[in-house]
Amino acid sequence: xxxxxxxxxxxxxxxxxxxxxxxxxxxxxxxxxxxxxxxxxxxxxxxxxxxxxxxxxxxxxxxxxxxxxxxxxxxxxxxxxxxxxxxxxxxxxxxxxxxxxxxxxxxxxxxxxxxxxxxxxxxxxxxxxxxxxxxxxxxxxxxxxxxxxxxxxxxxxxxxxxxxxxxxxxxxxxxxxxxxxxxxxxxxxxxxxxxxxxxxxxxxxxxxxxxxxxxxxxxxxxxxxxxxxxxxxxxxxxxxxxxxxxxxxxxxxxxxxxxxxxxxxxxxxxxxxxxxxxxxxxxxxxxxxxxxxxxxxxxxxxxxxxxxxxxxxxxxxxxxxxxxxxxxxxxxxxxxxxxxxxxxxxxxxxxxxxxxxxxxxxxxxxxxxxxxxxxxxxxxxxxxxxxxxx
Numbered sequence: 001x002x003x004x005x006x007x008x009x010x011x012x013x014x015x016x017x018x019x020x021x022x023x024x025x026x027x028x029x030x031x032x033x034x035x036x037x038x039x040x041x042x043x044x045x046x047x048x049x050x051x052x053x054x055x056x057x058x059x060x061x062x063x064x065x066x067x068x069x070x071x072x073x074x075x076x077x078x079x080x081x082x083x084x085x086x087x088x089x090x091x092x093x094x095x096x097x098x099x100x101x102x103x104x105x106x107x108x109x110x111x112x113x114x115x116x117x118x119x120x121x122x123x124x125x126x127x128x129x130x131x132x133x134x135x136x137x138x139x140x141x142x143x144x145x146x147x148x149x150x151x152x153x154x155x156x157x158x159x160x161x162x163x164x165x166x167x168x169x170x171x172x173x174x175x176x177x178x179x180x181x182x183x184x185x186x187x188x189x190x191x192x193x194x195x196x197x198x199x200x201x202x203x204x205x206x207x208x209x210x211x212x213x214x215x216x217x218x219x220x221x222x223x224x225x226x227x228x229x230x231x232x233x234x235x236x237x238x239x240x241x242x243x244x245x246x247x248x249x250x251x252x253x254x255x256x257x258x259x260x261x262x263x264x265x266x267x268x269x270x271x272x273x274x275x276x277x278x279x280x281x282x283x284x285x286x287x288x289x290x291x292x293x294x295x296x297x298x299x300x301x302x303x304x305x306x307x308x309x310x311x312x313x314x315x316x317x318x319x320x321x322x323x324x325x326x327x328x329x330x331x332x333x334x335x336x337x338x339x340x341x342x343x344x345x346x347x348x349x350x351x352x353x354x355x356x357x358x359x360x361x362x363x364x365x366x367x368x369x370x371x372x373x374x375x376x377x378x379x380x381x382x383x384x385x386x387x388x389x390x
Contacts, residue, residue, distance in 0.1 A: 008025075010034075010195045010197070012036070012200055013034075013206075014035075014039070015041055016041065016151050016155040017339050018034060018201030019162070019350070019354075020158055022164040023162040024358035024359075025357070030361060034166050035186060037205075038169065040166075041152035041155040043203045044203045045203075046315070047313055049148070049151075049261075050085075051348055052146065052147040054067060054111070055093055055116075056241075061324060061373065066352075067145075073086065074088070085153060086147065089148060089237065090238050092143070093141050093241055093242075094133070094140035105120055105141065117145050118141050126139065134301070146238070167193070171188060171189055173188060174186070175187075177213070180334070182196070182333070182334035183335030183336050184196070198213075198336055199357055200336065203346070206326070207219035215336070217340075219318050220318075221281050222277065222344075223316055224273060224275050225285075225312055226314070226315075227273075227290060227293055228272075229270040230307060235270065236264040237264065239263040240261075257275065258289065270304065270307070272293055278319070285312065317342075319343050321378070324373055325341040325342040326339070326375040327353055327356060331375075332376050337361065338375040
């Protein structure tokens with residue numbers, strides 16, 4: 001017989017989004033359990049760079065969420081201090097050609113209308129900000145609100161601060177529902193966790209968890225690679241990326257896309273991304289992708305040409321067809337909530353997601369427009385058919 005324990009809410013997923021949901025739910029006075037098929041930060045979170053970005057988002061629902069999260073991350077940084085390696089270092093987006101600079105400045109102008117700090121940087125001022133940048137770049141935009149954390153540490157400290165019971169290495173095999181169809185808890189391989197609310201924060205497996213409740217959420221994995229260099233002096237002061245990255249983020253193409261994203265870390269190594277491709281859960285290492293990332297990074301920072309790459313890793317971004325996450329209660333199943341599908345922005349958007357989910361769980365007023373993130377918005381559409389089990 002399975003052991004049965006009761007909670008106010010069970011969060012499925014121990015990545016940074018699930019951890020943030022647990023943290024804010026616990027602060028709202030709820031008794032929380034977190035269950036995950038693997039360890040803390042064992043999925044997308046553990047393969048992330050820790051980006052907290054507003055620079056790559058156009059005005060709209062996701063940017064609104066990012067601006068809220070920017071404030072919340074600053075509050076969390078005050079609580080956790082250096083333990084999560086929070087760095088409010090800012091981001092620098094650079095153009096490779098004059099036409100690209102015009103487009104970048106136009107994009108930044110629209111962002112400024114909704115509260116983003118976006119400062120134009122002339123060509124002759126770029127190297128004052130980043131002394132090792134290539135010399136032939138026409139200009140860029142500085143984003144002081146961009147920041148970085150160490151994502152696995154952030155997830156671990158959020159969970160520890162939540163005081164939630166953790167059931168790790170246990171896959172959820174079923175969602176319990178009552179005669180009225182409402183959620184009654186989850187079943188794992190070892191136990192039953194009773195609760196009137198379940199939060200699906202399962203990342204790339206969010207579609208599979210939704211299926212356990214009999215609903216469709218077309219989450220797909222989008223693979224990406226990151227290069228990690230040998231430890232270096234602080235050659236790269238900020239997060240620096242080519243303006244092409246913004247278009248890659250917004251693209252729905254399944255084909256390989258890559259653009260230079262380069263940043264230093266407190267520990268010394270430089271992280272180099274970013275690639276995107278939809279290949280299911282294929283973990284095959286592709287040397288040609290790594291070579292492309294290295295070449296694009298060297299084009300931005302020629303000093304990296306002779307630097308050794310120590311390792312490369314890959315992860316899967318949880319992708320939804322309209323590039324917006326699913327956040328909030330599911331109108332199709334009472335007691336079911338979703339917090340997944342953030343693609344590459346989950347670490348940055350985690351606090352706002354967790355806070356909004358917690359307010360719904362606690363029955364509090366949610367003074368934020370959640371309609372664009374409705375989990376059931378894909379019903380009746382052909383777009384994004386499939387599930388996280390691609």
